Every structure is written in structure tokens, then in C-alpha cells.
Amino acid sequence: MDTMQKDIVCGMEVTTDTPFHTEFEGETYYFCSEHCLEKFNIEPKLFTVKKEQEDCCGLHHHDNT
Structure with a gap:
């Protein structure tokens, strides 16, 4: 049975049997x-950096120097 994953470019839910997938830094x-x-492959960090920041308890950092 295929599981659902979120397309991190547009937010749509997709099944893991989609032909549109790629690996980046060890993650599919x-x-x-x-x-x-294609949009992801052009600049993957644009999408993965935001994901990494959101994974940290929903907190974000303000640089108030």
C-alpha cells in the first residue's frame, strides 16, 4: 500500500508511487x-531549508544584533 507524502513545492498530498520523485541529501x-x-531540482535548498527550520518545534530565530 502506498503512503501519502506532501509535495514540498506546492503542498499537495501525493502517493509514494508517483513517478515524480528525487533524492536530496539522503532523503526522498x-x-x-x-x-x-523540476522547480525543486533547480534550487532544492530553497525548499529544504524552510522544512528544516519548521521541524524545530515551530520556533524561528530573529537576529536582533
């Missing part, structure tokens, strides 16, 4: 379309 990412996959 799934996409709803070739367009979202």
Missing part, C-alpha cells in the same frame, strides 16, 4: 507533477 522527496520536480 515526492512531487505532484514534473513541474514541481
Whole structure:
């Protein structure tokens, strides 16, 4: 049975049997379309850095120097 994953480019829920997927830094990412996959491949850090920041208890840092 296929599981659901979120397309980190557009936010759509997709199944893991989608032909649109790629690996980046040891993690597999799934996409709803070739367009979202290509957008991710152009600049993956644009999407993964935000994800890493959100994973930290929903907290974010303000640089108040």
C-alpha cells in the first residue's frame, strides 16, 4: 500500500508511487507533477531549508544584533 507524502513545492498530498520523485541529501522527496520536480531540482535548498527550520518545534530565530 502506498503512503501519502506532501509535495514540498506546492503542498499537495501525493502517493509514494508517483513517478515524480528525487533524492536530496539522503532523503526522498515526492512531487505532484514534473513541474514541481523540476522547480525543486533547480534550487532544492530553497525548499529544504524552510522544512528544516519548521521541524524545530515551530520556533524561528530573529537576529536582533
